[in-house]
Amino acid sequence: MEKIINLILGLFNLRLIKTTHLKNISNNLGYISAKETVKSAQQEGLSVCDYVEKIWNQVGETKKVIDSMEKLGVFEKINPTVCEIGTGTGRYMEKFIEKCNPERYESYETAQDWSDWLNKNYNIISLETNGHSLKNTKDNSIDIIHSHGVFVYLPFFDSLRYFKEIERVTSTNSYIIFDCITDDCLNKKSLNKWLNSDYNFPRILPEKYIFDFFPSNKYKLIGKFFTPYGQGKSKYFVFKRTDLDQ
Numbered sequence: 001m002e003k004i005i006n007l008i009l010g011l012f013n014l015r016l017i018k019t020t021h022l023k024n025i026s027n028n029l030g031y032i033s034a035k036e037t038v039k040s041a042q043q044e045g046l047s048v049c050d051y052v053e054k055i056w057n058q059v060g061e062t063k064k065v066i067d068s069m070e071k072l073g074v075f076e077k078i079n080p081t082v083c084e085i086g087t088g089t090g091r092y093m094e095k096f097i098e099k100c101n102p103e104r105y106e107s108y109e110t111a112q113d114w115s116d117w118l119n120k121n122y123n124i125i126s127l128e129t130n131g132h133s134l135k136n137t138k139d140n141s142i143d144i145i146h147s148h149g150v151f152v153y154l155p156f157f158d159s160l161r162y163f164k165e166i167e168r169v170t171s172t173n174s175y176i177i178f179d180c181i182t183d184d185c186l187n188k189k190s191l192n193k194w195l196n197s198d199y200n201f202p203r204i205l206p207e208k209y210i211f212d213f214f215p216s217n218k219y220k221l222i223g224k225f226f227t228p229y230g231q232g233k234s235k236y237f238v239f240k241r242t243d244l245d246q
């Protein structure tokens, strides 16, 4: 069937391609459906967080990341203002809220079904998203901004656009936490596992650009750690804004 369709499309210089690399991961690129995921979690008697941890073979990993953030002092402020990019199923959001009871929690999520679901089920604000800006968030208004499993696959320029926006919405003493895939996440073994999988979505983000956008005279790197991700691992960066040059 695919061949026939491609023969016809070929007349117009077009071709049908499979998007297997989007399997189960991300969004306009094909993220898991909110309705089906919530239903399956309910059928198994699990919370959505526990359910997705189970299907993604990541049991306990969300808590580990939140605990690492806590050890680094991210939750020092009570009732902070928070922004999350790519909140998805809300599995980090849920544990995050338990830790520090945010005064305001803004979420930018491109999958409309999850964005609506989060808005309905939690005390957060799902903001309109264009995939690269935080345009509905005020300058200098955010104490903690975080993102999990998003910069691992965003187009390079969109990651950098978000970094610029992070600078705009944070101020002195704000925390910035995100993971991405840097060179050192890919050793020979994990690279082979990725190559032997159907997945093509990861994007490598060289550390150089991270430190160009979060320079040491303005941001103190207070922690880096790895977490299991896909066929290998991703690397977390935790910065605290110091604005030493001001």
Ligand SMILES: C[S@@+](CC[C@H](N)C(=O)[O-])C[C@H]1O[C@@H](n2cnc3c(N)ncnc32)[C@H](O)[C@@H]1O
Residues within 6 Å of the ligand: 025, 026, 027, 028, 031, 085, 086, 087, 088, 089, 090, 091, 092, 108, 109, 110, 111, 114, 129, 130, 131, 132, 147, 148, 149, 150, 154, 158
């Ligand atoms: C792999 S999921 C991770 C979800 C959640 N943070 C977690 O770790 O379980 C990536 C999430 O980012 C969202 N997303 C994809 N592109 C985005 C973009 N440009 N801006 C904001 N969110 C995006 C997807 O819809 C999805 O919810």
